[in-house]
Amino acid sequence: MSDPAVPPVPPLPSRPASVAAAQGSPSPASGAAAGGYDPATDPDDTGVPSPVADPAGAGRGFVRALFDLSFRTFITRRLAGVFYVVGLVAIGIGFLYYFLRGLILGITMLVPPFVNIGGGVALLISTIIVVPIVAFLAVVLLRFVIEAVVALIAIAENTQRTADRASD
Template sequence: MTDQPNQTPPPLPDRPASAAAQEAAAAQPETTPGIAGVDDTGVPRLMGELDDIGRGFMSALFDITFTRFITRRLASVFFLVGLVAIGIAFVFVFVGGLISGIGSLGWNLGGGIALILSTIIVVPVLAFFAVVVLRFVIESGVALIAIAENTERTAQNTQHAPAPRR
């Protein structure tokens, strides 16, 4: 891609984004059905009857054009399932390590003590890091979807300037 010095930059908006967001928030009453405000990403939050939200979810789930995303709606479910899985794994590994350490105390005192101490120290640290990684992965997916939604909304609201002459 070569830089052409005679190209004009795209037009700038007539007001800052913060002012536009404040105007949009002031223009949108809080009683609008289905929308309970806008979070810091600018994406409306779903609120309303569970049946309405569920119907939107089911139609988005089977949308073969992939124009609607379900990731934001399922993020909390994935996080909860991941936390339960990490918790179950933590209990099994922690109890298993303690049982193995206690069992080996009879024939290898030093190894048994080392296994018990390492289980008490290492397993909770690894479980904590697993929760952090899970949260990071889910937040990354949600952020990517938020970027896609915001980009689509920006593209819809942008006035198309005529292409520069070459």
């Protein structure tokens, strides 16, 4: 009877890692023994893009993907940073507009001819508290949405790569 508090010891490999690396192992893609590690046949593709061989032609892939009517090439991952910056600028402009407008209207309510001390103070306090909180939540929501879309596109790309490998 074994003690449930002690985890089982995993089995040892049949040969040391140094021997396995020197001898090579069968490649899942080719089914034949290889002389060592070959990244081209590595089944663990992490989805990290390889460097562009021709930096001058890097933009052509974007334009080609932009007019891909079959939607097999995704541009969302490439534009995520741009969308985030544009969203941050829009949120910043909205923050400044509503913050300054609330302050100006609150101060206007404190001076004649529109004297409303309670309303002016309430508007000033709520502007100082509510507008920054709403702007912060808007930034968080923007980030969540962009990350969700990028993750969804990454899943679609990885699924397509897996399907392509399975059909070969």
